[in-house]
Amino acid sequence: MAEVTVRKLNKMFDTTHVVKDVDLEIRDKEFVVFVGPSGCGKTTTLRMIAGLEAVTSGEILIDDTVVNEVPPMDRDIAMVFQNYALYPHMSVAGNMAFGLKMRKFAKDEIDKRIKRAAGILGIDELLHRKPRQLSGGQRQRVALGRAIVRDPKVFLFDEPLSNLDAKLRVQMRVELKKLHERLAVTSIYVTHDQVEAMTLGDRVVVMKDGWVQQVGEPLELYNTPANRFVAGFIGSPAMNFADVNVVDRGGTMWIENPGMNVRVPDHLQARMKPHAGKPATLGVRPEDLHIATDADPADLTFTGEIEVLEQLGSEILLDMRAGNSSVVASVEPTLRARVHDKIKLGMNPARMHFFDAATEAAI
Amino acid sequence: MIEGAIWRRWVFSNLPLILFVVVLLFPFYWMIITTFRPDGELYRPWNAANNMPFWTNKPTLEHIYYLFEETNFARWMFNTMLIAAASTLISLFCGVLAGYALARLNFPWAGSLGTLIFITYLVPQTLLFIPLAEIIRDFRLGDTPWSLILTYPTFLIPFCTWLMMGYFKAIPKELEECARIDGASRLKAMIYIIIPVAVPGILSSGIIAFTLSWNEFIYALVFLSSPDQKTVAVGVTSELIRGDVFFWGSLMAGALLGSIPVAIVYSFFVEHYVSGLTGSVKG
Numbered sequence: 001m002a003e004v005t006v007r008k009l010n011k012m013f014d015t016t017h018v019v020k021d022v023d024l025e026i027r028d029k030e031f032v033v034f035v036g037p038s039g040c041g042k043t044t045t046l047r048m049i050a051g052l053e054a055v056t057s058g059e060i061l062i063d064d065t066v067v068n069e070v071p072p073m074d075r076d077i078a079m080v081f082q083n084y085a086l087y088p089h090m091s092v093a094g095n096m097a098f099g100l101k102m103r104k105f106a107k108d109e110i111d112k113r114i115k116r117a118a119g120i121l122g123i124d125e126l127l128h129r130k131p132r133q134l135s136g137g138q139r140q141r142v143a144l145g146r147a148i149v150r151d152p153k154v155f156l157f158d159e160p161l162s163n164l165d166a167k168l169r170v171q172m173r174v175e176l177k178k179l180h181e182r183l184a185v186t187s188i189y190v191t192h193d194q195v196e197a198m199t200l201g202d203r204v205v206v207m208k209d210g211w212v213q214q215v216g217e218p219l220e221l222y223n224t225p226a227n228r229f230v231a232g233f234i235g236s237p238a239m240n241f242a243d244v245n246v247v248d249r250g251g252t253m254w255i256e257n258p259g260m261n262v263r264v265p266d267h268l269q270a271r272m273k274p275h276a277g278k279p280a281t282l283g284v285r286p287e288d289l290h291i292a293t294d295a296d297p298a299d300l301t302f303t304g305e306i307e308v309l310e311q312l313g314s315e316i317l318l319d320m321r322a323g324n325s326s327v328v329a330s331v332e333p334t335l336r337a338r339v340h341d342k343i344k345l346g347m348n349p350a351r352m353h354f355f356d357a358a359t360e361a362a363i
Numbered sequence: 364m365i366e367g368a369i370w371r372r373w374v375f376s377n378l379p380l381i382l383f384v385v386v387l388l389f390p391f392y393w394m395i396i397t398t399f400r401p402d403g404e405l406y407r408p409w410n411a412a413n414n415m416p417f418w419t420n421k422p423t424l425e426h427i428y429y430l431f432e433e434t435n436f437a438r439w440m441f442n443t444m445l446i447a448a449a450s451t452l453i454s455l456f457c458g459v460l461a462g463y464a465l466a467r468l469n470f471p472w473a474g475s476l477g478t479l480i481f482i483t484y485l486v487p488q489t490l491l492f493i494p495l496a497e498i499i500r501d502f503r504l505g506d507t508p509w510s511l512i513l514t515y516p517t518f519l520i521p522f523c524t525w526l527m528m529g530y531f532k533a534i535p536k537e538l539e540e541c542a543r544i545d546g547a548s549r550l551k552a553m554i555y556i557i558i559p560v561a562v563p564g565i566l567s568s569g570i571i572a573f574t575l576s577w578n579e580f581i582y583a584l585v586f587l588s589s590p591d592q593k594t595v596a597v598g599v600t601s602e603l604i605r606g607d608v609f610f611w612g613s614l615m616a617g618a619l620l621g622s623i624p625v626a627i628v629y630s631f632f633v634e635h636y637v638s639g640l641t642g643s644v645k646g
Contacts, residue, residue, distance in 0.1 A: 050540075050544060051544075052540050052543075052544075071543070071548075072540075072543045072544045073543055073544065073545070073546045073547065073548065075544075077544060078544065078545075079540075079541065079544045081537040081540075081541060082537075083535060083537055085535065085537035085538050085540070085541040087538065087541075087542070087556055087560075088560055089559045089560055089562075098542070098545055098547075098555070099544075099545030099546050102542075102545055102546035102547045102551065103546045146541075146545070150545070
């Protein structure tokens with residue numbers, strides 16, 4: 001059982017600064033997901049925690065011990081790699097036993113652990129096969145099994161599902177979640193897929209360009225993104241953004257742009273005040289837009305023209321043009337509309353987000 | 364259309380292949396036929412009425428008897444085997460370690476060191492034997508197998524190093540990282556994971572190194588002088604060509620018998636050899 005703490009962690013590759021001042025406290029038994037676009041430093045951070053990359057500056061602690069100089073073998077961690085990294089010349093059982101043999105476990109203890117892990121993962125039948133005789137999903141299970149038998153303090157996952165096809169990925173995602181509940185081991189998981197991050201993580205760390213953008217529970221990131229990047233990265237389809245100007249109309253804050261003239265919701269009025277006369281970004285998620293009815297106050301609606309209509313069955317995605325910005329709205333599947341129809345959309349005032357145009361931070 | 368396809372296959376694929384095979388195998392065939400041809404036929408003028416250059420009706424073993432009874436051929440074979448095996452082992456050991464270091468350890472100048480090692484391979488032996496002869500003399504190694512066992516690695520080690528470096532680079536580095544997280548030191552990860560995975564590469568560089576030293580001529584010619592120290596390549600040519608007299612039958616017998624061990628080694632490892640050269644690591 002272990003906590004992992006990262007303090008002011010930095011990594012330079014020659015002159016490239018890839019991880020910048022990362023601060024993080026991962027609690028015991030927590031499942032933390034690092035997510036971000038490629039090159040954001042998430043994998044490098046994970047590899048530093050694993051001990052595969054040297055730390056340029058800062059500290060990594062596992063259970064209050066600074067492990068910066070501890071070699072990977074002594075950190076008591078297990079890692080699952082994107083390409084599985086199964087030892088091709090060993091059988092499945094051999095792969096799982098290797099870590100235990102290196103640690104000089106007794107033979108019957110090794111057998112017991114392999115049996116248990118194979119049982120958990122449903123790979124009892126495969127123990128005598130070589131990795132090349134396994135399918136992608138089976139290899140993934142063996143890689144997991146190799147981590148489980150070690151009974152480590154921390155599990156590290158480096159994009160473990162990226163090499164699987166879409167269907168298998170969803171299935172393994174569920175299994176990983178179950179596995180974590182069952183084993184309750186501190187886990188750090190790296191992915192570029194925000195759906196994986198949202199579904200798996202107890203907490204999610206969003207990274208970009210080496211900086212941590214926001215750390216929080218999945219819904220916290222979804223509901224109150226700290227900045228425009230997090231807002232756009234979390235959620236699918238992505239949040240709509242529109243460049244607007246904030247104007248003060250007799251003490252009430254409004255936002256306007258060529259296609260839109262909307263009153264700032266009451267709970268945001270005070271916070272918007274200092275931004276009067278300045279540009280800002282409005283963010284609204286597709287699912288927070290709806291077809292406006294008479295009940296919608298006029299100052300929370302705008303009109304757009306449908307450009308593309310995507311029927312998904314459970315919902316319809318409308319790609320629309322409103323003024324100079326394009327907007328995606330997710331609406332009820334019962335809507336009867338055609339391309340080029342003009343439609344009035346209403347926004348949910350409680351779920352509007354505003355971002356400073358210059359700093360991109362949430363207002 | 365189908366007829367056209369057959370025609371095309373013959374002209375562009377089958378015929379060139381057949382031609383190629385004939386060109387490659389003909390010297391070997393010539394070697395065999397000459398070995399078993401009696402002297403009377405061998406020295407018959409080409410325009411004689413009963414000249415049959417590609418066949419003999421009276422095969423004989425006299426050249427092979429001559430080779431074993433009148434020359435030190437058996438001894439040469441043993442020398443060659445010993446020297447080739449020893450220098451191959453030395454070169455493989457150094458080449459595997461150096462190749463691994465160049466491929467995996469991030470030390471400064473690793474790249475330029477790799478290039479430098481390759482450049483030493485490019486120095487022609489025909490120049491290098493002169494300074495080497497001096498060294499061999501100074502260490503009093505002349506006319507001993509050591510003179511070759513220690514000089515062959517000068518061109519075999521760079522060769523093995525380069526081949527192994529390429530092979531190690533093709534092995535995903537996650538394998539090793541995983542082993543190190545699993546509790547292996549770098550050395551143990553190399554012994555238990557990387558080297559077993561690299562066996563095809565090690566075998567192919569071993570085979571090529573063995574063949575190179577088996578066939579080597581100049582160093583053997585320069586560093587060895589007494590008949591019972593010679594290797595097959597030098598022994599056969601120096602003892603069976605006397606002045607302008609060529610003992611063709613025995614020469615060819617020597618060449619034939621001398622190429623058999625190499626052929627056996629190749630056929631033994633041919634599958635590994637091919638996968639080694641194509642660098643496939645099956646995940």
